[in-house]
Amino acid sequence: MTRSPKDTDAWIPLPGLLEIASDALFAEFRAELEQSEFGDIRPTHGCVFRFVQGQGLRLTDIAERAKLTKQSVGEIVDDLVERGYAQRIPDPDDRRAKLICLTERGETAQAYGRKLFAKVEKRWAERYGAERIAALRELLEEIAAREAPFAVPELAHAEPELASA
Amino acid sequence: MTRSPKDTDAWIPLPGLLEIASDALFAEFRAELEQSEFGDIRPTHGCVFRFVQGQGLRLTDIAERAKLTKQSVGEIVDDLVERGYAQRIPDPDDRRAKLICLTERGETAQAYGRKLFAKVEKRWAERYGAERIAALRELLEEIAAREAPFAVPELAHAEPELASA
DNA sequence: GCAACCTTGTAAGGCGTCCTGACAAGGCCA
């Protein structure tokens, strides 16, 4: 009757476990975000806040990093523009393109979001052990660099498909 | 120019990192599943394969564990019945209810899926280090038990909302 | 300098997954 998690029935696949953790963490983040002045930001908008900074980024580039189509990202950006978080400015180097960048409010929201993520992570460090969470982050960063380099800002310019070995 | 991941810009929030890992792992799983004889099983169907075993489970119970509505799970089960993986048998104890259980083919698929998940996890253990992946699993199992006990077969009967401390 | 071709972003429409609201049929309890 008593069996360890390694036995057949109560075993949960690793992707499922990762998803549970991700969802729980993300839920804590969203619960606080929704009560802030940025409560109208939805999860979908994240792909813009994650990748856009400084001078701005083209739609195509956001789409590539986020692994979405340009059309999808276009819709998301429309939404963000309507809400006053983002703006499209013409690319001086290419008259077809527009650079998507954050408004002042958008940058405030981005900074707030980052701090909130850090806060939630710190809470988990207290809950589950600082070293364990630090080790978790370290491993996951290594995994991300290998499995999804396009999504890692530092590696976004590296050659793709290194992970297919 | 060179900055460590802990500095501002290249820092990725923990939920994002967890999601990247989950997606990458899941993609490896699906790539193999799709080429098997069970290629018509979609990710959505997972909630049934994850929770149903033996005598079967009521729609309501699946929905509760999967955190979906009964209607959604109903649709998924319809689909699985059509494809020959699941069946509804009347609950002998309650004439309103039906027990959702797997067909023989469904059980074969479930067993195949579990083995495939284990195989992919083993591959990652070789890629990133067996001890690190083992530690990852251990931590994640602890997290799951606390953050989503309803989704853990062993704990599905425990009292809910223990994690709100 | 110009035609052929590629890239950037947009418009229109569709599909999959999940939701809310409403309801019939069956169980539970005074």
Added chain:
DNA sequence: TGGCCTTGTCAGGACGCCTTACAAGGTTGC
């Protein structure tokens, strides 16, 4: 027996994302 809860289903809709098609602007070869 009547009122209330539970189980599962039907209908309709929201949302996030996709595919197809296209106009406007670059780019390249001759």
